[in-house]
Amino acid sequence: MADITDQKTRSFPKIEFTDSEAGALDFPSSKSRTYNYYKPAKLRATMYEDVTVDVQPDPDRHLTQGWIYGFGDGPGGYPKEWTKAQSSNWHTFLDPNEEWEQTIYRNNSAVVRQVSLCLENAKRAGAYKNWNHAWVVFIQRNLGAWMHAENGIALHVFTSIQRSAPTNMINNAVAVAAAHKMRFAQDLALFNLDLSEADIDFDGPAHRDVWQNAPEWQPTRQTVEELTAVGDWGELLFATNIVFEQLVGQLFRSELVMQIAARNGDYITPTIVGTGENDYARDLAASRSLFQLLVRDEEHGAANKELFGQWLSVWVPKCLAAAKALQPIWSQPAEKPITFATSLDAAKDKFRSLLEDLELDIPKELDQ
Amino acid sequence: MSRQSLTKAHAKISELTWEPTFATPATRFGTDYTFEKAPKKDPLKQIMRSYFPMEEEKDNRVFGAMDGAVRGNMFRQVQQRWLEWQKLFLSIIPFPEISAARAMPMAIDAVPNPEIHNGLAVQMIDEVRHSTIQMNLKKLYMNQYIDPAGFDMTEKAFANNYAGTIGRQFGEGFITGDAITAANVYLTVVAETAFTNTLFVAMPDEAAANGDYLLPTVFHSVQSDESRHISNGYSILLMALADERNRPLLERDLRYAWWNNHCVVDAAIGTFIEYGTKDRRKDRESYAEMWRRWIYDDYYRSYLLPLEKYGLTIPHDLVEEAWNRITNKGYVHEVARFFATGWPVNYWRIDTMTDTDFEWFEEKYPGWYSKYGKWWENYNRLAYPGRNKPIAFEDVGYQYPHRCWTCMVPALIREDMVVEKVDDQWRTYCSETCYWTDAKAFRSEYEGRETPNMGRLTGFREWETLHHDKDLADIVKDLGYVRDDGKTLIGQPHLDLDPKKMWTLDDVRGNRFMSPNVLLNQMSDAEREAHVAEYRANGTKVA
Numbered sequence: 001m002a003d004i005t006d007q008k009t010r011s012f013p014k015i016e017f018t019d020s021e022a023g024a025l026d027f028p029s030s031k032s033r034t035y036n037y038y039k040p041a042k043l044r045a046t047m048y049e050d051v052t053v054d055v056q057p058d059p060d061r062h063l064t065q066g067w068i069y070g071f072g073d074g075p076g077g078y079p080k081e082w083t084k085a086q087s088s089n090w091h092t093f094l095d096p097n098e099e100w101e102q103t104i105y106r107n108n109s110a111v112v113r114q115v116s117l118c119l120e121n122a123k124r125a126g127a128y129k130n131w132n133h134a135w136v137v138f139i140q141r142n143l144g145a146w147m148h149a150e151n152g153i154a155l156h157v158f159t160s161i162q163r164s165a166p167t168n169m170i171n172n173a174v175a176v177a178a179a180h181k182m183r184f185a186q187d188l189a190l191f192n193l194d195l196s197e198a199d200i201d202f203d204g205p206a207h208r209d210v211w212q213n214a215p216e217w218q219p220t221r222q223t224v225e226e227l228t229a230v231g232d233w234g235e236l237l238f239a240t241n242i243v244f245e246q247l248v249g250q251l252f253r254s255e256l257v258m259q260i261a262a263r264n265g266d267y268i269t270p271t272i273v274g275t276g277e278n279d280y281a282r283d284l285a286a287s288r289s290l291f292q293l294l295v296r297d298e299e300h301g302a303a304n305k306e307l308f309g310q311w312l313s314v315w316v317p318k319c320l321a322a323a324k325a326l327q328p329i330w331s332q333p334a335e336k337p338i339t340f341a342t343s344l345d346a347a348k349d350k351f352r353s354l355l356e357d358l359e360l361d362i363p364k365e366l367d368q
Numbered sequence: 369m370s371r372q373s374l375t376k377a378h379a380k381i382s383e384l385t386w387e388p389t390f391a392t393p394a395t396r397f398g399t400d401y402t403f404e405k406a407p408k409k410d411p412l413k414q415i416m417r418s419y420f421p422m423e424e425e426k427d428n429r430v431f432g433a434m435d436g437a438v439r440g441n442m443f444r445q446v447q448q449r450w451l452e453w454q455k456l457f458l459s460i461i462p463f464p465e466i467s468a469a470r471a472m473p474m475a476i477d478a479v480p481n482p483e484i485h486n487g488l489a490v491q492m493i494d495e496v497r498h499s500t501i502q503m504n505l506k507k508l509y510m511n512q513y514i515d516p517a518g519f520d521m522t523e524k525a526f527a528n529n530y531a532g533t534i535g536r537q538f539g540e541g542f543i544t545g546d547a548i549t550a551a552n553v554y555l556t557v558v559a560e561t562a563f564t565n566t567l568f569v570a571m572p573d574e575a576a577a578n579g580d581y582l583l584p585t586v587f588h589s590v591q592s593d594e595s596r597h598i599s600n601g602y603s604i605l606l607m608a609l610a611d612e613r614n615r616p617l618l619e620r621d622l623r624y625a626w627w628n629n630h631c632v633v634d635a636a637i638g639t640f641i642e643y644g645t646k647d648r649r650k651d652r653e654s655y656a657e658m659w660r661r662w663i664y665d666d667y668y669r670s671y672l673l674p675l676e677k678y679g680l681t682i683p684h685d686l687v688e689e690a691w692n693r694i695t696n697k698g699y700v701h702e703v704a705r706f707f708a709t710g711w712p713v714n715y716w717r718i719d720t721m722t723d724t725d726f727e728w729f730e731e732k733y734p735g736w737y738s739k740y741g742k743w744w745e746n747y748n749r750l751a752y753p754g755r756n757k758p759i760a761f762e763d764v765g766y767q768y769p770h771r772c773w774t775c776m777v778p779a780l781i782r783e784d785m786v787v788e789k790v791d792d793q794w795r796t797y798c799s800e801t802c803y804w805t806d807a808k809a810f811r812s813e814y815e816g817r818e819t820p821n822m823g824r825l826t827g828f829r830e831w832e833t834l835h836h837d838k839d840l841a842d843i844v845k846d847l848g849y850v851r852d853d854g855k856t857l858i859g860q861p862h863l864d865l866d867p868k869k870m871w872t873l874d875d876v877r878g879n880r881f882m883s884p885n886v887l888l889n890q891m892s893d894a895e896r897e898a899h900v901a902e903y904r905a906n907g908t909k910v911a
Contacts, residue, residue: 011649011651011652013576013578013647013649013652014647015445015576015579016445016447016448016646017443018444018447018448018579019444019445020443020445020446020447020448020451020513020514021441021443021444021512021514022512022513022514023514023517024514025514025865027442027515027856027865027866027867027870028377028851028853028856028867028870029515029516029517029606029851029852029858030514030515030516030518030865031852032517032682032851032852033510033511033516033518034520034721035507035510035520035521035522036520036521037521037523037525037564047504047507050503050504050507050900051500052502053505053523054523054524054527055462055463055466055499055523056463056466057463057526057527057536060526062523062527063527064527064528064530064828064834065533065827065829065831065834066826066827066828067526067544067727067826067827068533068536068537068540068826068827068829069537069540069544069545069778069823069824069825069826069827070545070823070824070825070827071397071544071545071821071823071824072545072819072820072821072822072824072827073820075826076540076543076544076545076823076824077540100496100500100504101427101497101501101504102427102431103501104496104497105420105423105424105427105492106424108420108422109414109420109423109424111420112416112417112421114415114421115417125603137408137685146411147384148384148385148386151384151385152386154489155476155485155486155489156393158396159472159473159488159489160473160476162398162492163396163397163471163472163543164396168466170467171466172496173495173498176496177487178493178857179416179489179492179493180493182489183416183420183696184419186381186384186415186417187386189380189381189383189384189419190377190381190417191382193380195375198571201863204380205383205715207383211386211388212386212907220392221390222390225388225389225390225391225392226390227642228388228391228393229391229392229393229394230394230398231394238549238650239874244888245504249776253553260617273560283804286730297549304497312584316859321383323541331453343890348809348862355823359675361657
């Protein structure tokens with residue numbers, strides 16, 4: 001039996017009952033239990049608003065001493081001049097997805113579980129062995145190429161933008177979009193790894209050469225690289241989420257892969273690509289909401305519309321060229337249940353509908 | 369995922385990057401560092417497929433504890449002395465967290481290493497997590513703690529308060545100026561690697577001793593992400609060290625970042641731990657003892673010193689001087705006294721000190737009573753309204769201090785104050801290093817070399833300037849630090865919530881508040897010299 005007479009006396013803090021609970025006393029402000037420095041969009045503040053609004057301060061709101069560090073060539077903080085788009089109140093924007101810590105991890109973990117289960121089941125069922133060779137090559141080349149675009153947009157578009165916008169609400173929404181893209185790109189890469197190890201004739205590293213050199217993918221790569229070179233965060237967000245994702249991203253994911261995979265005996269790829277589509281639907285909702293606010297801005301709406309028209313005139317031709325260059329891949333699978341023209345028309349229709357939501361003129365290039 | 373699978377997965381993910389040939393990413397944030405010769409360093413591996421479930425699990429534990437705290441009536445045993453300081457701390461910290469997220473593309477722009485880009489982007493998401501989870505913790509305090517005043521106006525108060533501005537450096541410093549100075553050296557190499565130990569580990573431990581186990585729950589969860597961030601920072605540091613041209617800049621930035629972090633973080637966290645606790649066990653570690661363990665041994669000796677083998681000059685002198693300021697020059701005690709002097713313009717209440725506190729301070733910091741005891745006795749004596757003014761306006765042998773133009777903590781170690789005319793303005797600094805930071809480091813040229821990307825010190829840096837020659841009651845009202853009866857102040861120099869013992873606007877009216885810097889610049893040369901000599905010689909007159 002252990003000797004307990006020679007043990008060191010432990011030192012620990014003493015608990016004291018202080019009766020410091022809410023409601024223990026009535027005194028001035030004893031019932032002031034809401035954040036009172038901003039006006040919530042509805043009568044009652046949401047969790048999202050409480051943990052997001054005003055965390056990034058603004059000299060136009062409560063920041064009295066101004067930004068205390070500047071750049072070598074200009075002011076610090078979050079200058080509104082970092083985009084040509086203008087707003088009479090940038091703080092009006094609230095993320096319709098209400099993303100904060102809990103939603104980010106719950107939603108993405110749910111996707112991780114969905115994808116993981118799907119891949120485990122596919123392995124157990126030997127699902128890839130039933131794929132025809134043409135489909136294996138299609139996935140190897142084209143899904144392989146596409147994952148580069150997703151990763152590039154994650155790191156050099158959305159991650160980049162979230163340093164620049166003038167409010168925490170915009171920047172957090174874009175940071176979440178970056179996380180979506182990064183997770184989706186990695187899911188595609190790890191799917192590629194599974195296929196490489198699946199005892200089928202799948203060339204895992206082939207995607208690099210396709211992305212870097214295949215003629216049908218070069219206009220897409222060029223457009224992605226040109227997007228990353230845009231300095232104006234507003235233009236970058238608009239060109240990526242409003243134009244590129246509609247005319248190239250959705251065209252490839254929704255109007256091609258999701259439509260034809262099942263007919264080619266593949267029930268795995270749509271499950272994974274569908275998560276990317278779901279991410280985009282959420283991220284687009286945030287972008288649509290932001291750009292709607294800007295075109296409806298009483299003071300700057302007209303100027304913003306004109307500006308967005310200019311951005312459309314730059315990016316619609318580039319993205320259409322990228323889309324059209326992809327046409328040959330519609331012919332690669334053994335089963336071709338949909339034509340390129342049908343897919344492109346569907347993508348254009350969705351794009352037109354989005355532009356109508358944004359009250360913007362439809363570019364003439366869409367009718368050509 | 370097995371280690372082998374993880375390695376294969378990471379190798380596959382690294383195939384996602386490519387060398388652009390049509391256009392390169394815009395460089396929005398410049399750096400004077402160069403990485404042309406840098407070897408590619410691989411930071412800690414992280415895959416989103418494992419990252420999201422890991423964080424979700426951590427969250428579930430945090431939120432479970434929060435529910436448990438409410439159900440278990442944690443606030444029956446929380447010390448108000450402690451939680452009042454959280455009104456200040458939790459108003460500040462979500463901004464540095466979100467600023468760390470914003471800093472990541474600056475590092476990505478500056479460092480040509482795709483392996484690191486991935487880790488930095490994951491860090492960005494971590495920081496969104498930290499910022500919002502901390503805002504949520506604060507919301508819980510606001511809802512459950514006896515006195516919500518101050519929590520309820522938190523982000524506004526952070527943005528218009530003198531202490532909030534001090535804390536704001538620990539955030540703006542991450543996102544402004546030279547991309548490597550800001551997003552790597554200041555943020556990761558110094559702030560995250562050194563000072564999160566006291567912020568997120570030492571301080572939450574003290575919270576637990578004061579009945580609050582939610583602060584450790586949330587902040588230890590936050591801290592568990594920091595090892596990846598430290599790995600990101602170290603990788604970039606090693607890449608920078610590969611080019612001799614970066615050495616002077618690294619040495620400059622280590623000096624600036626170390627000293628500014630010391631000035632800001634030790635001021636705040638030292639005060640919270642030493643003056644916010646009710647745990648006065650003699651064998652409880654003091655802040656100085658914690659600092660010795662977490663900063664001096666764990667960071668300086670284990671992390672900074674080994675960098676010497678790369679030929680880097682480490683700021684030994686500044687590490688030793690920070691230690692000297694904490695142990696011999698009373699830095700933390702001076703800051704606590706300054707915060708307490710300014711109580712009417714605080715949005716938290718500061719408790720009086722008791723004999724038990726005095727004994728503990730004397731035990732831990734011999735000589736404390738002779739230097740600070742009398743002042744705290746006066747603080748106790750002047751705690752209630754009616755017969756006296758706020759202590760700042762009573763003669764208790766304490767001269768309201770000049771503010772350091774650089775770190776914005778006042779020049780409280782008065783004999784060390786530097787006064788110089790910089791950019792056509794007389795400015796005061798707490799130390800030679802803070803003077804050097806403004807006059808030499810944050811400039812477009814450094815030691816004969818062009819440094820166009822280095823940041824600048826801007827803004828209304830002396831808070832008092834904004835309120836010069838105004839009545840104290842009007843200042844408090846303008847700041848919004850008034851409770852919902854329209855007259856009682858949020859800040860109080862005691863913890864008694866009896867409305868009859870709480871100060872109102874009428875109680876503080878009639879006291880004019882003057883900016884030391886405005887007055888300094890109005891003085892003739894002779895007046896200024898005499899004033900500065902007296903300040904340096906004896907800022908604290910014996911009453």
